Amino acid sequence: MGKFGETFLNWEVMAQYAPKIVEGFFVTLQLAAVIVVTGLAAGLAAALVRTLRLRLLNFFIVLAVDVLRALPPLVLIMILYFALPTVGVLLTGFVATWLALSAVLAAFAEEIFWAGILAVPRGQWEAARSTGLTFLQAMNHVVLPQAVRLTIPPLTNRTIAITKGTALGATVAVGEILYQAQTGYSFSYNPSPLTLGALAYLVLFIPVVWFGRWVETRFAWKR
Amino acid sequence: METLVNAFFNLGILRETAPYLWVGFKMSVLLTAVVVPLGIAGGLAVALLSRVRTKALRWLVVAYVDLFRAFPPLVLLMFIAFGLPFTGLDLPAFAAVALAFFLNTSSYYGEIFRAGIESIPRGQFEAARSTGLSGTQTMAYVIVPQATRNVIPDLISNTLEVVKLTSIASVVALPELLYAARQAQSITYNATPIIAAGVIYLVCLWPLVRLLSRFEHRQIVLH
Numbered sequence: 126m127g128k129f130g131e132t133f134l135n136w137e138v139m140a141q142y143a144p145k146i147v148e149g150f151f152v153t154l155q156l157a158a159v160i161v162v163t164g165l166a167a168g169l170a171a172a173l174v175r176t177l178r179l180r181l182l183n184f185f186i187v188l189a190v191d192v193l194r195a196l197p198p199l200v201l202i203m204i205l206y207f208a209l210p211t212v213g214v215l216l217t218g219f220v221a222t223w224l225a226l227s228a229v230l231a232a233f234a235e236e237i238f239w240a241g242i243l244a245v246p247r248g249q250w251e252a253a254r255s256t257g258l259t260f261l262q263a264m265n266h267v268v269l270p271q272a273v274r275l276t277i278p279p280l281t282n283r284t285i286a287i288t289k290g291t292a293l294g295a296t297v298a299v300g301e302i303l304y305q306a307q308t309g310y311s312f313s314y315n316p317s318p319l320t321l322g323a324l325a326y327l328v329l330f331i332p333v334v335w336f337g338r339w340v341e342t343r344f345a346w347k348r
Numbered sequence: 349m350e351t352l353v354n355a356f357f358n359l360g361i362l363r364e365t366a367p368y369l370w371v372g373f374k375m376s377v378l379l380t381a382v383v384v385p386l387g388i389a390g391g392l393a394v395a396l397l398s399r400v401r402t403k404a405l406r407w408l409v410v411a412y413v414d415l416f417r418a419f420p421p422l423v424l425l426m427f428i429a430f431g432l433p434f435t436g437l438d439l440p441a442f443a444a445v446a447l448a449f450f451l452n453t454s455s456y457y458g459e460i461f462r463a464g465i466e467s468i469p470r471g472q473f474e475a476a477r478s479t480g481l482s483g484t485q486t487m488a489y490v491i492v493p494q495a496t497r498n499v500i501p502d503l504i505s506n507t508l509e510v511v512k513l514t515s516i517a518s519v520v521a522l523p524e525l526l527y528a529a530r531q532a533q534s535i536t537y538n539a540t541p542i543i544a545a546g547v548i549y550l551v552c553l554w555p556l557v558r559l560l561s562r563f564e565h566r567q568i569v570l571h
Binding site: 129132133191192194195196197198199200201203204207208209211212236237240286289290291292293295296302303306307310315316319320322323326327330331333334335 | 351356414417421426427508513556561
């Protein structure tokens with residue numbers, strides 16, 4: 126254990142970099158929070174616009190969703206951070222990561238919400254409209270509540286997966302956990318900061334993974 | 349408009365850097381061809397192990413799956429690529445990437461196969477065993493083929509994510525497509541290579557996205 130401990134669990138190095146990791150922990154939390162909020166909101170908005178069935182608009186929504194699902198998130202971040210400045214658009218690493226990951230989350234969320242809305246039987250629409258509800262009321266009080274319930278398990282899983290993408294921010298100098306851990310590692314030439322970073326991710330994501338598992342069983346469809 | 353074309357779609361630059369991108373593309377294909385089958389095999393093993401009678405072993409498998417699903421893949425990759433050499437095990441970049449991918453993807457594929465196996469009614473086990481098949485034969489010839497068929501959309505979806513994920517290998521300097529594009533960009537001071545890399549991902553993965561989108565709708569609508 127001696128040499129291994131000194132290498133991977135070096136208390137001195139860990140104590141030195143722990144405050145940085147804690148700082149990174151809160152940056153990761155912030156980044157994850159803004160990504161989840163904007164991504165889910167934009168995804169829901171796009172799915173709702175799609176229900177209006179305006180052909181040209183829907184074409185662009187589907188196109189955007191497809192592109193965002195086919196591109197690796199890291200490529201997207203790189204384009205925003207390294208390619209846009211060449212035409213004069215400068216984004217910070219935080220903004221680039223935020224935009225890229227919320228766009229990706231929005232694309233997946235749009236698909237899931239849309240599939241959920243389609244899954245609500247037409248009869249529900251017709252019944253709601255014939256009781257005198259307007260389109261918006263029918264959507265809001267009848268269709269969406271049913272659709273959202275269907276979408277919760279896939280949406281939770283996707284959101285968790287994309288939230289973990291915040292680590293990609295380390296490649297564009299966002300001071301989140303991984304970046305701090307990596308910086309600590311290169312300064313001290315000791316992997317203990319990486320161990321500490323890994324622990325920080327476990328503290329953050331183990332409960333999230335368990336929550337995802339619980340959601341899956343809680344909303345499982347009984348056949 | 350012209351500055352935009354010059355900055356992002358510069359044909360001269362594209363011609364100049366195409367050979368680099370081609371080398372990177374081949375590496376990405378090779379990486380995919382290694383990590384996807386490994387991940388699927390590992391996932392199947394994880395799913396089968398999570399059904400053994402020994403409780404301790406089952407717990408161990410759950411711990412493995414949760415642990416490696418909680419780490420962002422990039423964190424795992426960096427930990428292995430930078431940390432492992434300190435243990436005296438100096439893996440080449442490709443092997444380090446393959447190992448990190450195996451730990452991560454086998455957990456995800458494992459969860460998918462587990463759900464697939466759980467979707468097979470008990471009667472199938474009982475019927476298979478009562479015809480005289482052994483436990484192993486029952487699994488191999490009756491349960492796993494049906495389970496796999498039930499989760500094909502999830503398997504494709506996860507495989508798409510894995511292919512996209514290979515782009516993070518660029519962070520540990522494995523010369524795959526994104527790495528080649530970034531190198532080409534820093535040599536030419538032009539963003540065309542990175543845009544080209546995006547287009548290559550798009551062209552290769554778009555058919556898969558289309559296919560999946562069709563699967564997903566059918567799945568949620570049929571519930």
